[in-house]
Amino acid sequence: xxxxxxxxxxxxxxxxxxxxxxxxxxxxxxxxxxxxxxxxxxxxxxxxxxxxxxxxxxxxxxxxxxxxxxxxxxxxxxxxxxxxxxxxxxxxxxxxxxxxxxxxxxxxxxxxxxxxxxxxxxxxxxxxxxxxxxxxxxxxxxxxxxxxxxxxxxxxxxxxxxxxxxxxxxxxxxxxxxxxxxxxxxxxxxxxxxxxxxxxxxxxxxxxxxxxxxxxxxxxxxxxxxxxxxxxxxxxxxxxxxxxxxxxxxxxxxxxxxxxxxxxxxxxxxxxxxxxxxxxxxxxxxxxxxxxxxxxxxxxxxxxxxxxxxxxxxxxxxxxxxxxxxxxxxxxxxxxxxxxxxxxxxxxxxxxxxxxxxxxxxxxxxxxxxxxxxxxxxxxxxxxxxxxxxxxxxxxxxxxxxxxxxxxxxxxxxxxxxxxxxxxxxxxxxxxxxxxxxxxxxxxxxxxxxx
Amino acid sequence: xxxxxxxxxxxxxxxxxxxxxxxxxxxxxxxxxxxxxxxxxxxxxxxxxxxxxxxxxxxxxxxxxxxxxxxxxxxxxxxxxxxxxxxxxxxxxxxxxxxxxxxxxxxxxxxxxxxxxxxxxxxxxxxxxxxxxxxxxxxxxxxxxxxxxxxxxxxxxxxxxx
Ligand SMILES: Cc1cc2nc3c(=O)[nH]c(=O)nc-3n(C[C@H](O)[C@H](O)[C@H](O)COP(=O)(O)O)c2cc1C
Ligand code: SF4
Ligand code: FES
Numbered sequence: 001x002x003x004x005x006x007x008x009x010x011x012x013x014x015x016x017x018x019x020x021x022x023x024x025x026x027x028x029x030x031x032x033x034x035x036x037x038x039x040x041x042x043x044x045x046x047x048x049x050x051x052x053x054x055x056x057x058x059x060x061x062x063x064x065x066x067x068x069x070x071x072x073x074x075x076x077x078x079x080x081x082x083x084x085x086x087x088x089x090x091x092x093x094x095x096x097x098x099x100x101x102x103x104x105x106x107x108x109x110x111x112x113x114x115x116x117x118x119x120x121x122x123x124x125x126x127x128x129x130x131x132x133x134x135x136x137x138x139x140x141x142x143x144x145x146x147x148x149x150x151x152x153x154x155x156x157x158x159x160x161x162x163x164x165x166x167x168x169x170x171x172x173x174x175x176x177x178x179x180x181x182x183x184x185x186x187x188x189x190x191x192x193x194x195x196x197x198x199x200x201x202x203x204x205x206x207x208x209x210x211x212x213x214x215x216x217x218x219x220x221x222x223x224x225x226x227x228x229x230x231x232x233x234x235x236x237x238x239x240x241x242x243x244x245x246x247x248x249x250x251x252x253x254x255x256x257x258x259x260x261x262x263x264x265x266x267x268x269x270x271x272x273x274x275x276x277x278x279x280x281x282x283x284x285x286x287x288x289x290x291x292x293x294x295x296x297x298x299x300x301x302x303x304x305x306x307x308x309x310x311x312x313x314x315x316x317x318x319x320x321x322x323x324x325x326x327x328x329x330x331x332x333x334x335x336x337x338x339x340x341x342x343x344x345x346x347x348x349x350x351x352x353x354x355x356x357x358x359x360x361x362x363x364x365x366x367x368x369x370x371x372x373x374x375x376x377x378x379x380x381x382x383x384x385x386x387x388x389x390x391x392x393x394x395x396x397x398x399x400x401x402x403x404x405x406x407x408x409x410x411x412x413x414x415x416x417x418x419x420x421x422x423x424x425x426x427x428x429x430x431x432x433x434x435x436x437x438x439x440x441x442x443x444x445x446x447x448x449x450x451x
Numbered sequence: 452x453x454x455x456x457x458x459x460x461x462x463x464x465x466x467x468x469x470x471x472x473x474x475x476x477x478x479x480x481x482x483x484x485x486x487x488x489x490x491x492x493x494x495x496x497x498x499x500x501x502x503x504x505x506x507x508x509x510x511x512x513x514x515x516x517x518x519x520x521x522x523x524x525x526x527x528x529x530x531x532x533x534x535x536x537x538x539x540x541x542x543x544x545x546x547x548x549x550x551x552x553x554x555x556x557x558x559x560x561x562x563x564x565x566x567x568x569x570x571x572x573x574x575x576x577x578x579x580x581x582x583x584x585x586x587x588x589x590x591x592x593x594x595x596x597x598x599x600x601x602x603x604x605x606x607x608x609x610x611x612x613x
Contacts, residue, residue, distance in 0.1 A: 166479050251581050
């Protein structure tokens with residue numbers, strides 16, 4: 001059994017409530033921080049842990065915190081990103097729903113480290129009941145003296161507020177989130193200035209993912225060095241993976257970052273194998289924005305090494321033969337699934353969610369959706385595949401925010417690895433309407449490329 | 452449109468979440484609150500009232516109301532099924548759920564039954580991919596949907612209307 005640092009207590013009856021959470025050792029990290037540490041020492045501990053942002057980009061958290069500007073007389077803010085809208089991702093919801101005090105505990109430590117006296121959780125509006133769970137937990141923490149003025153006599157004041165969104169994936173992008181929290185449309189801002197200098201209401205702001213902030217609790221309790229001992233290389237600690245699609249046991253799993261992708265999919269401790277005795281065809285391991293891989297490249301890298309559930313191993317081979325850890329939204333497809341259709345639903349998603357500020361993203365996502373639908377319905381031509389490729393290339397890198405890239409990458413990877421399947425739709429239009437291309441060669445062992 | 456004292460208190464509490472002068476930040480939660488108490492939609496009158504409550508211009512409210520998908524700018528049925536159709540849900544049969552609702556109620560995505568009881572909408576990923584197929588129903592989620600569960604939800608919707 002892998003070690004669990006975040007969810008080990010999530011199944012204890014009543015842990016959602018303060019009394020049980022406290023009895024199980026909750027809020028010890030706040031005592032440790034407020035009674036004996038300086039803000040700098042907390043940042044240092046997080047640096048030592050090697051913790052990387054769990055929202056998708058994997059940026060080192062301690063470093064991000066040390067970039068926060070500290071101009072005299074200006075408030076600073078911590079904003080937790082609980083927008084969680086990347087298809088395949090539902091890990092933060094699990095954490096907040098079942099063990100909400102862990103997030104609040106982490107937020108108090110992080111707020112102290114950053115000097116935020118007023119911190120926010122921005123949660124997607126559809127998670128309305130989770131918002132209510134969080135609000136109740138905040139109230140309990142306030143009543144027990146963990147929030148408010150002069151917490152534990154330390155002189156540190158802190159309060160937490162829960163802010164709902166109202167249905168917009170783009171509000172997960174940190175500057176769009178800040179705009180939304182200011183009561184505006186979620187249009188991403190041009191960077192620089194970065195939020196660390198000019199964020200919420202023009203003040204220095206750190207935006208971190210829910211899981212990132214929750215991980216601060218074990219880091220403070222056990223020390224950054226202990227945390228860094230788990231995992232491989234720069235992938236330290238544990239990671240929440242939300243697994244879905246055609247597997248026996250969809251759900252949220254906490255893994256130590258030292259297991260293989262194969263173990264994650266087939267072990268009974270995790271996904272429990274492919275559902276209905278089918279074979280694995282493809283997988284998008286890090287949320288819809290990261291490249292899809294066929295089974296053969298998923299389980300082994302192009303060099304023939306076992307692919308591991310770490311940031312480095314998942315991205316081994318770059319975009320040519322690798323993918324990314326992303327948000328940990330692990331989408332599995334069996335042999336009966338159509339990659340063209342799946343890619344079409346993702347293109348439709350990005351078209352729907354584009355904020356519309358940049359032409360390549362606004363127009364390009366619409367075109368990709370249309371062309372993919374045409375191919376899926378057996379009405380495509382060979383030149384459509386090249387046109388798709390061309391459009392995605394023209395979006396990538398030419399937009400204000402990374403949603404453009406996020407829309408381009410899934411299309412690029414689908415064409416790169418599943419071109420046969422696209423061509424089959426075009427050359428067999430009537431078949432394509434009644435059956436799928438199937439497993440084809442996608443699980444066949446690959447010849448190892450010479451090093 | 453005019454709120455009672457009790458409701459105004461709730462609005463005041465919302466505004467207290469932000470520093471002095473930043474009450475515009477309460478707009479998104481406020482629109483949720485107004486929609487909840489206005490038959491689940493935001494009429495032009497409701498939008499103007501939001502502007503008045505926050506002391507901002509009406510255009511600032513319209514900009515926001517038209518951006519976010521959870522706000523209904525037209526009246527909707529008493530029961531709204533919002534079925535997720537993104538990739539992970541599609542892999543687990545969301546198309547069949549949408550087709551079954553059509554079979555039972557004769558409505559396609561975007562349509563409302565003639566008796567005004569049911570509206571069908573399609574949604575993009577709602578963060579429940581592991582519990583697919585699923586839908587949003589009011590403030591709640593309904594997960595692991597089957598035909599039997601849809602039948603039950605339709606019966607529930609009819610019972611609620613009586
Ligand atoms: C389109 C888009 C959507 C995003 N959605 C989320 C999200 O739902 N949750 C999240 O934590 N980060 C999301 N991010 C990443 C955030 O911009 C930001 O990098 C992250 O919250 C930083 O936190 P971390 O360093 O703890 O990962 C998104 C980014 C983009 C471009
Ligand atoms: S890339 Fe797309 S979502 Fe991002 S700012 Fe431009 S139009 Fe908006
Ligand atoms: S794809 Fe339907 S909830 Fe995520």
